[in-house]
Amino acid sequence: MTIRGPMTLASIEAEAGLGTAIEAGPARVIEVIRESGMKGRGGAGFPTGLKWELAAAAPGERRYVVCNADEGEPGTFKDRVILSEWPDLVFEGMTIAGYAIGAEEGVVYLRAEYTYLRDRLEECLGRRRNANLLGAGVMGNEGFDFDIHIHMGSGAYVCGEETALLESLEGKRGEPRNRPPFPVSTGLHGLPTTVNNVETFAWAAAILANGVEWFKGIGTDGSTGPKLLSISGDVERPGVYEFPMGVTIRDLLAAAGGEEAKAVVVGGASGRCVPAAEFSRGICYEDVATGGAVIVIGPDRDLLDVAENFMEFFVDESCGQCTPCRVGNVKILNGIRMLKRGECSTGYLQELCDLGSTMQVASKCGLGQSSPNVFLSIVEHHRSEILDRAAAAV
Numbered sequence: 001m002t003i004r005g006p007m008t009l010a011s012i013e014a015e016a017g018l019g020t021a022i023e024a025g026p027a028r029v030i031e032v033i034r035e036s037g038m039k040g041r042g043g044a045g046f047p048t049g050l051k052w053e054l055a056a057a058a059p060g061e062r063r064y065v066v067c068n069a070d071e072g073e074p075g076t077f078k079d080r081v082i083l084s085e086w087p088d089l090v091f092e093g094m095t096i097a098g099y100a101i102g103a104e105e106g107v108v109y110l111r112a113e114y115t116y117l118r119d120r121l122e123e124c125l126g127r128r129r130n131a132n133l134l135g136a137g138v139m140g141n142e143g144f145d146f147d148i149h150i151h152m153g154s155g156a157y158v159c160g161e162e163t164a165l166l167e168s169l170e171g172k173r174g175e176p177r178n179r180p181p182f183p184v185s186t187g188l189h190g191l192p193t194t195v196n197n198v199e200t201f202a203w204a205a206a207i208l209a210n211g212v213e214w215f216k217g218i219g220t221d222g223s224t225g226p227k228l229l230s231i232s233g234d235v236e237r238p239g240v241y242e243f244p245m246g247v248t249i250r251d252l253l254a255a256a257g258g259e260e261a262k263a264v265v266v267g268g269a270s271g272r273c274v275p276a277a278e279f280s281r282g283i284c285y286e287d288v289a290t291g292g293a294v295i296v297i298g299p300d301r302d303l304l305d306v307a308e309n310f311m312e313f314f315v316d317e318s319c320g321q322c323t324p325c326r327v328g329n330v331k332i333l334n335g336i337r338m339l340k341r342g343e344c345s346t347g348y349l350q351e352l353c354d355l356g357s358t359m360q361v362a363s364k365c366g367l368g369q370s371s372p373n374v375f376l377s378i379v380e381h382h383r384s385e386i387l388d389r390a391a392a393a394v
Ligand SMILES: Cc1cc2nc3c(=O)[nH]c(=O)nc-3n(C[C@H](O)[C@H](O)[C@H](O)COP(=O)(O)O)c2cc1C
Pocket: 039, 040, 041, 042, 043, 044, 045, 046, 048, 068, 069, 070, 071, 072, 073, 157, 158, 159, 160, 161, 162, 163, 195, 196, 197, 198, 200, 365, 366, 367
């Protein structure tokens, strides 16, 4: 997949972050990540420093660092690029996390479709062990033992949800757990665990290497640092881009050649559909958040086709544990098909929207809580287009 433009991750000095971390000590590493203001790059935007602090403080005889490399969100492919281009930086970030929280074991949960990356990643891990960057006494520091292994994912979107991922890692069916308790206290094998996105680990290493002020100088007050975005859909130049957090949708469309777009789905299938009238909005946690997916919808696209496509995905990927998600996704999908055939009254459309809102609050995990988002935002911003389309189908 094409990398578009210069990438900061390519310029980070190897092992500078790990060296600084070991000099500073675990408590200071957590403070640095807190001070950087970094929020996790997996989508939910939880502050990384706080997550590490909670995992370090939770009682447990062992701790774990887990790298979420499941990257199942439709429209997201930036972690694949990071793992292909800068695997050392990801492993360095995981080692720093291990040092900070007092873990001896790290696991990369690698998306099943990324099996082709495994040999290169194993080779990189082997090189790091030979260079004493992993294993007993990392970088000659007695008492700091840390190693990483790779676990292949199970091919299910829901296994990217951190608690389903942990179940899958334990050899069980990949179904989300009730939260609380959260993985920071009750994670892998019931022990304190930090689960972070691939990109989060890479930026953690970069922060330790380049300093807090450098990171805070990029982005917005509430969303610091740079962000990698996977831009796809109706654009001239799809690919992986780096922007400062807060970049407007208009600016990223200009970079990718998608100025004619009528809408942009930010956050993938579980994100939301932003209409052209709102392209001055920013990509950041205080405005329109995304783990990395930006799907551009060209002027000739039928938005009901877009919504139908995403809902088919969720009907397939729902784990079926809870009723709002298991049944709700099917109902919304059928409703979209009725709309396309001109068989859905405005009253029933409202019932579907109410159902979507119920799913957002009543589903057990983020999958069902977010699966109606794109449909709801399309109805909110393009109601007349949808109803005209429905009327024309009769
Ligand atoms: C259905 C679903 C799928 C998810 N898939 C991923 C994924 O592929 N990669 C990822 O990093 N986070 C994914 N997440 C978010 C994780 O649960 C978790 O918030 C994230 O790994 C935390 O990392 P961060 O704090 O570094 O962002 C998913 C969440 C849900 C609800």
